[in-house]
Amino acid sequence: MNISQAERRRVDVVVVGSGLAGLLAAITARENGASVALVAQGEIGRSANSWLASGGLAAVTGIDPDDSPEHHLEDIRRTARGLVFEDIARIFVDEAGPAIRKLETLGVRFHARDGDLALFPAPGHSLARSVRCEGGGAVGLMTTLIDVASERDVQLIGNTTAVEVLKSAEGRAAGILCRSGDAWQIVEAASVVLACGGMGKLFPVTSNHELADGSGYYLALKAGAVLTDLEFVQFTPTSLAWPLEVRGTSTGGGLMAQPGVKLLNANGERFMSRYDPERMEASTRDVLARAIFREVSEGRGTEHGGVHVDMSEADRDAVAQVSGRFLRAIDAMGIDPYSERVEVAPDVHFAMGGVVADVDGRTGVPGLFAAGEITAGLHGATRLNSNGLSEAAVFGIRAGRAAATESAAAQTWSCDFDSRHRVVHAMIAEDPRHIDGQHRTGVIRIGPVASGVGEAGGNVPALKSELREILMDGAGIERRTETITRALTRHAALRDQIDTVLASATPTEAFSLDGMYVLSGLILQASRLRTESRGAHFRADYPAQDPTWDRHIAFVCEPATAGDTQFEEAAQ
Known part of the structure; x- marks a missing residue:
């Protein structure tokens, strides 16, 4: 170009x-x-x-x-x-x-x-x-x-x-x-x-x-x-699950630390005593998100796949100072959170x-x-x-x-873009700021910037939706080998279709879709490699934290060589 x-x-x-x-x-x-x-x-x-x-x-x-x-x-x-x-x-x-x-x-x-x-x-x-x-x-x-x-x-x-x-x-x-x-x-x-x-x-x-x-x-x-x-993807535990118009609106993380705020399952039980009896609702986000996930998956969730927030005993002034956006959203829906229970569920919040x-x-x-x-x-x-x-x-x-x-x-400079194909390599490092000499494995390739002479491909929204479903399947709140493997297989199967759409999409759509494909693949690869549970990364088949994993999974993109090929399937 x-x-x-x-x-x-x-x-x-x-x-x-x-x-x-x-x-x-x-x-x-x-x-x-x-x-x-x-x-x-x-x-x-x-x-x-x-x-x-x-x-x-x-x-x-x-x-x-x-x-x-x-x-x-x-x-x-x-x-x-x-x-x-x-x-x-x-x-x-x-x-x-x-x-x-x-x-x-x-x-x-x-x-x-x-x-x-x-x-x-x-x-x-x-x-x-x-x-x-x-x-x-x-x-x-x-x-x-x-x-x-x-x-x-x-x-x-x-x-x-x-x-x-x-x-x-x-x-x-x-x-x-x-x-x-x-x-x-x-x-x-x-x-x-x-x-x-x-x-x-x-x-x-x-x-x-x-x-x-x-x-x-x-x-x-x-x-x-x-x-x-x-x-390590953080699921905020308490975003609105209903009404649909405000789904995904966060209550504000500070709400759970306010005295009088309680989380209840569909049976009316204050369930955090099962997961963190000392801190209860004031626990960290990873613990709260997994607790809600477990309540819902074990059949104690609300109609719309969440739990209830009970604010009937909370200080209204304190809540207004920490959760103003949440209060405005539900007020617009005609809901009084101090007399009605509000349905919340985890959603992705922070990387x-x-x-x-x-x-x-x-x-x-x-x-x-x-x-x-x-x-x-x-x-x-x-x-x-x-x-x-x-x-x-x-x-x-x-x-x-x-x-x-x-x-x-800085001295006088000129700039240009790199039109070469590149390969993303994965490595495990004690400190990802010092990666020289680390063993590297190719996991995914990246092409040059799309020139974008055509219209945005009609399949772009559908492909993005499928990528989101694949990533949630393999890298959701609870992960396990079989779900990650299934997600990686589905992800690799989209490569040819993605390439076809990239060739005709506008530059902006191509950049967004290609970025989503590459990043979702890297998140899945990292979730597969880390065979332990730690913080926001929870492996149901490896539920304990493993001190041998006091290390980091890192990725770096380098120019492709003649020996580089497609890696998505080989890396599963």
Whole structure:
């Protein structure tokens, strides 16, 4: 494909993604003297998972004298089940409080108490350390940051899909190739920041945004960055199961930690005493999700495949501060949650795995940075409630600062795209940041960017739907060898059909479908390889955590060689 005819613009730093991490990376890069463009697949801000978040950020802010970064770190270590990157976690707990103070200086408003930030309990945390955005959600936070980015002359480019990280002849990230409508665009930059996390739309039911299809992970993988821990997919336990119009709306993770909130099965039993009698509903998300799954699968579920939330004894003011979006959704359906029981069920919420990066967001590709949910390392096997937005804030700031600094030192560059076929290799590593010399096995191939001269293939929606069903079958809340094997077999059988559709689909549809196919295959492969249960990855045939698996499954994309062939079937 000839990209010489594409419209071009040049900046010091280009950020892909307009959630909290992306906006803060862009704002921080501008504060450090860089010219910045921010590209989003949909409407700026509104097309990010951050827009849908419940608005809680966990941090040690100095308000509670009994809390400390060390306490926060211990909570993370306990939940991560031995897979946390210690340097990243240490930076996070030390800088989460300052990041929240930074947000305050930018105009973000949080709930206050006695003249300072109000602290709320959150499931899995040993102390109350979650601060909450005013309004019971993150919309106020996001609109404030969008305004700040615009006022500081960040070039905001919405409804534009980045399909390739472009590189210089020396292998340095040097910009992105985008598709906007029917036109190609190139944004040349000395530093590229990927802050477009979220892959919930790889699954049938999710609380994620419609555009959270994993495209950021696919961009990074194709560029040569390492992905790891993809088997660890968090199911939020309490998204609305009914009414259908609001299905997938999360109650907000903080709701389960509020006194008086109870989970009941169809028989009216408060069932969490069977699964976590000490913490009950305030348990971690992986435990809650499996408990609900088990209640439903054993015949104690509600009519629509969930359980009930009973809020009749809860403090209404406290609930309003942690679950505003949920309350607005059910109010629109004419439901009073304080007098009626609400049906909830697990759905896909967060990816703990992702791009391997250092504490400043640097990946293994020079000039390529990553921040937010798209990265791995902080959460290990399970993410603690309220740590997601805090992570986006801390590492969005750090990546923006590092990208600006590096862009100032960059020499003149030119960029082009890689038209070679590539192969994704899998490996098992003690530390996925150091993979040299690791034994590698090819698992799936990737072709070049589709030129897209035709119309979107009519089979694209049907194929996406089938991929979602396959992934849920093999990598759902509970996994076992036979379901993973069946899913991998079905997945491999779609390869020829996928290739046929890719040849005629538009570039945007082709990129999305190909990314879904590759990422779903990698998640299934990782789920097959990890023969133990740990955090969000539960193998019914290997129910115990195995210390020999204190390791990471990693994937890296490399140019195909003459000896590389199709690997999907061989890898089963």
